[in-house]
Amino acid sequence: MASELSAAPVLSTPAEHTFFEDPTPASAIEQAKRPHRPDHELYEVYEIVRTVAEVRQNGWKRIALQFPDAMLPDAPWVVGALSSELEKEQKENQEQKQRLYILADTSYSSCCVDEIAAEHADADGVVHYGRACLSPTSRLPVLHIFTRQKLDYETVAEAFEIEFPEKTEKTILMADVMFQEHVTPICELLSERGYTNVIATEIVRDPTGTIPNRKLVFPDESADYNLNEYHLFHIATPPTSLLLTLSSRLASLRIYSTPSSPYTTTSETPDPSTTPALLRRRYALVIRLATASIIGILVNTLSVKNYMSTISTLRSQIAAAGKKSYTIVVGKLNAAKLANFAEIDGWVVVGCWESGLVEHENLWKPVITPFELELALQGEESRIWTGEWWGGIEGVKAPAITDGNDEHNLGQEKEEVIETTGDVEGGVDDEESEPPEFDLRTGKLVSHSRPMRLAIRSVPRSAPKTDTVSLNLNPASSAIVKRAVGDVALVNGVASPGAEFLRSQRTWQGLGTDFGAEDDNEESTVVEEGRSGIARGYTVGSDRLQT
Known part of the structure; x- marks a missing residue:
């Protein structure tokens, strides 16, 4: 017996095995090699003083710090800086010590607050760093630190003048949340240069607004403004979902790409002129889902407020159309996970207004938003594509029959049809x-x-x-x-x-056994003792095997 098992199993890893190439992604290496920034600059970027003041005011004792991937290299420094400031306050006020936790891997999209990971640490609140979708949370309070980024006003103004040579052109100035503090000073600079119709924006937590999470600061609030006549000048690269939303609501969109920053994950600037082609592609997916028989409800968030009621509404909509739905939660999305569900003809995403747009490569079945699903479930006579687009769960309309009980709804539908x-x-x-x-x-x-x-x-x-x-x-x-x-x-x-x-239709139906399929009277095999011990020295019966 010992001689038969003297060689290591085939699946064992050779002892001399080494990594000849560094498996670390190139993007991570580049981020690790970025220039060193002094402490006083990082204090301003991460707003350490403001964060400590908010934590003390809210009375948080266990604080979760959520960083996007591009900011993770700074996470240890941020924890150290916050700990130092908090200890000063604790000594002065003799308060209980606060504990900080780094959320290094978000459950879903980094733009959303990861309440699930924060609850694992029993956190009282979350400090979310970087750009955010600002979707309302359902359980934990959140403090958004967008980080303070530098911007050359003269360069931005020159780029604006190239895009809009006419001083009377109706324009709206908007920036990513990380650059929002610069919008008002740039508007003032443009006004000094002779521009008379430049409208500034302010951040508000309202994803359903005409411009998501923004309020337009018009000179005369009582006047009637038609946004279709306005052009948008956006500072920093917007996400694709925002690009599609704005392109369907404003006259045109121009993008000013900010200089490369260690806090951005991409350096590519989208071309707004390609937006009509993107919208046509989205409508093609709507047509493809119109004839789907089984629709998967893909949950891409567990923290956005009202996501549970949205799932119930989508189930009712699909059932009212005579189709079948299955609710699936797979965490971060990829093509391999979704390919496991071969019976699903198409997916609808329940997530924030940014993560609702899924554009992964090699997806086997189409993935659409709740807004697009509503179009897909309509008849050919009533389905009209106006060019409007939305990626979030807001605005999902419940069908006539709904009470939260899927089986009861289905029974009511059946009874009505009969x-x-x-x-x-x-x-x-x-x-x-x-x-x-x-x-x-x-x-x-x-x-x-x-x-x-x-x-x-x-x-x-x-x-x-x-x-x-x-x-x-x-x-x-x-x-x-x-x-x-x-x-x-x-x-x-x-x-x-x-x-x-x-x-x-499935050729493989999971792990199981064919015992008893041919001969129900066949006796079961004798159970034998296998190997025991640890990998460096298994025990087989009375013999010891070295590996």
């Missing part, structure tokens, strides 16, 4: 007399875009209405409902397209 279907001329009911549905991309007939209504239609007309509903909603029922194209699998008495896909 009541309204009746025999018409030729022995065809109203559901079957509907016009055929075609995929506008391929021109092919789609016969399964509403699987839940197909299950309802297959119920025998001779059966009483009450018996039909109780059959489909009985949790103990395992009956199979017949339909024209085969059988429908039921889960707790409700038709399940996902279970049917698993039963009929």
